[in-house]
Amino acid sequence: MGYHVSSLDELGDGYGFRKVRQPLGVTAFGVNALVFPPRYTGPEHYHDHQDELYFVHRGTATFTIDNQDHEVGEGGLVHVESTTPRRVSNRTDEDLVLFIVGGKGGYVERDGQLTGPEELERRQGLSPREATT
Numbered sequence: 001m002g003y004h005v006s007s008l009d010e011l012g013d014g015y016g017f018r019k020v021r022q023p024l025g026v027t028a029f030g031v032n033a034l035v036f037p038p039r040y041t042g043p044e045h046y047h048d049h050q051d052e053l054y055f056v057h058r059g060t061a062t063f064t065i066d067n068q069d070h071e072v073g074e075g076g077l078v079h080v081e082s083t084t085p086r087r088v089s090n091r092t093d094e095d096l097v098l099f100i101v102g103g104k105g106g107y108v109e110r111d112g113q114l115t116g117p118e119e120l121e122r123r124q125g126l127s128p129r130e131a132t133t
Contacts, residue, residue, distance in 0.1 A: 030102035059096035
């Protein structure tokens with residue numbers, strides 16, 4: 001059984017990439033954090049193979065895709081297919097922190113298994129309860 005625990009602060013400081021995959025032993029997909037300084041315009045880019053999912057952890061990101069700007073605040077998510085050119089920028093006076101997952105090959109399907117019968121109640125505790133009248 002393998003696992004690693006870390007934080008963005010432990011993975012580096014300053015602006016730029018915080019490599020996540022190697023320090024945490026992730027092999028199934030690409031993953032990085034990216035810290036932009038205020039008023040930074042990122043490079044327009046695309047990928048040959050991997051789609052990217054961006055999560056705005058802190059700040060506000062501007063995603064420019066197909067000549068359209070999309071402002072995305074904290075907690076926001078953006079998925080961009082591999083060959084779609086995109087630019088991510090920080091047009092604010094605050095730092096921007098993104099968490100980015102990249103992958104290819106498609107969805108693996110739901111394959112989670114509970115480790116015991118008592119775990120079913122815990123999982124069901126997250127589901128909305130229907131009102132009984």
